[in-house]
C-alpha cells in the first residue's frame with residue numbers, strides 16, 4: 001500500500017489549482033494527484049469551440065504538463081473511499097492511504113438520462129458542447145443549418161456553468177444572421193428552470209437579449225428523449241407532467257448531470273450525493289482531514305471554474321491550518337462567475353455570491369453587454385487559467 005501526506009482526487013481545474021498552491025506554499029509537502037485522463041481541458045473554451053471561434057484541440061493540454069513539478073501523478077481512477085481508515089482504493093485495485101484528502105473529481109455527465117441521446121449525439125443535427133468528443137459537432141451543425149428549427153436545451157438540476165446552455169444559442173443565432181439565413185430559422189431555447197438566469201440583475205438583461213434576437217423561450221420543459229429518426233425532442237413539463245413534442249432540424253443538448261457515482265455511493269456523500277463540505281471552510285462535515293471543492297462538492301453555488309479560483313485558496317489555507325492543529329480561518333463566500341456570451345461581439349459578465357448578490361470585479365455595470373468582456377473571455381481568461389490559476393498564482 002502506498003501512502004501520501006496529501007492525496008488529491010481529480011486533476012481537473014480544482015485538483016491542479018490546489019496542488020499548485022500547496023506545492024508553492026511548501027515544496028517539501030508529499031502531494032499526489034490521482035487522475036485517469038492523459039489530457040486536461042479548459043472547458044469554458046468549449047462554448048467558443050461550439051461557436052466556431054476555436055478548434056477543440058485548443059482547449060487541451062497534456063495532463064503531465066499541468067501537474068506541478070514535484071507533485072506525483074497517479075494515473076488511475078478512484079473506485080471507493082474508506083475515510084474511516086484514511087485510505088481509498090483505485091480501479092486498478094491499489095489501496096492508497098493519506099493524512100489529508102482533497103476530493104475534486106468534477107460533475108458526472110448522465111447522457112443516458114435522456115432516452116436516445118447517447119446514440120444520437122454527434123450525428124444528424126444532434127450536438128452538445130459538454131464533451132470534447134461532441135463539441136466539434138456543434139459548429140458543424142450550426143453551419144450546416146440553412147432553414148428549419150434550431151433547438152437549445154437546459155435540463156433540470158445542477159449543470160456546469162448555469163449560463164452555458166444559453167451562450168451557444170445566442171452564438172448560433174448570431175451566426176444564422178451573419179450567414180443570411182436567420183429569417184428561415186426558428187430559434188428556440190427550452191429550459192427546465194422557471195427563468196433564464198438565477199440572479200435578477202443579469203436575468204433582466206438576458207431576457208431582453210433573447211427578445212431582441214427573436215429567440216422563443218420555453219420554461220419548465222425538461223428534455224426526456226431524442227428521437228433521432230423523426231427529429232423530435234420529447235419533453236416533460238415540470239409542473240403539469242404533460243408530454244410535449246418539438247420537431248427540430250438541429251438540437252444542442254445540455255445533458256443532465258449529477259454527482260459522480262463513486263462519490264454518491266461513498267461515506268463522503270451529502271444527501272444529494274455530492275462531497276459533503278462546510279459551505280464556508282470547505283472541510284468535510286464529518287471527516288476533518290478531508291476537504292472538497294469544485295463541481296463535485298455540495299457547495300450551494302453555480303458550478304464554475306471561476307468559483308474554484310476563490311475556493312482553492314480557502315482549501316489550501318484551511319488544510320495547512322489543520323496540519324498545524326490551528327483553527328480554520330479562511331472562508332469562501334460563494335463567489336461564482338458566468339460570462340454569458342450574447343453574440344460574436346458581446347458578453348454579459350455575471351459575478352455573484354451565495355446570496356445572489358452581484359460581486360463584480362470591474363468598476364462598471366457588468367450587466368451591460370460589452371465587446372471588451374468578450375475579449376476577456378476569448379483571450380484574457382484562458383491566459384489567466386493556464387498561466388495563473390493552474391500555477392497557483394491567481
Ligand SMILES: Cc1cc2nc3c(=O)[nH]c(=O)nc-3n(C[C@H](O)[C@H](O)[C@H](O)COP(=O)(O)OP(=O)(O)OC[C@H]3O[C@@H](n4cnc5c(N)ncnc54)[C@H](O)[C@@H]3O)c2cc1C
Nearest residue numbers: 010012013014043044077078105106161294295304305306
Ligand atoms: C461548455 C462549458 C462551458 C463552461 N463555461 C464556463 C465559464 O465560462 N466560466 C467558468 O468559470 N466555468 C465554465 N465552465 C465550468 C468549468 O469548466 C467547471 O466548473 C470546472 O472545470 C470544474 O472543475 P473541477 O475540477 O471540479 O472538475 P473538472 O475540471 O471537470 O475535473 C475533474 C477531473 O476529475 C477526474 N476524475 C473523474 N473521475 C475520477 C475518478 N474516479 N478518480 C480520479 N479522477 C477522476 C476527471 O478526469 C477530471 O480531470 C464550463 C464548462 C463547460 C462544459
